[in-house]
Amino acid sequence: MRVDGRTVLGGAVVELAPGRHRLGVYCRYNLSIMIGDAQSVQREVDVELAPGARYRLEASMALAPCTMRLVRESP
Helix, strand or coil: ECCCEEECCCCCCCCCCEEEEEEEEEEEEEECCCCCCEEEEEEEEEEEEEECCCEEEEEECCCCCCCEEEEECCC
């Protein structure tokens, strides 16, 4: 995962200041024992974070490889 151009450990909890940020995830898919089958893609999204809010970044391989969304959690 990347936050504002810096790499963050996957699954890590990150505290960010309110405001605009760029979030990104790196996905590998089609992993198999055959050399050359694996593919990768990086997705990025610009987000506006509200003061005092908590969010989680969800990445999925369903529908299209490496689909991601930011979900605001209830207080």
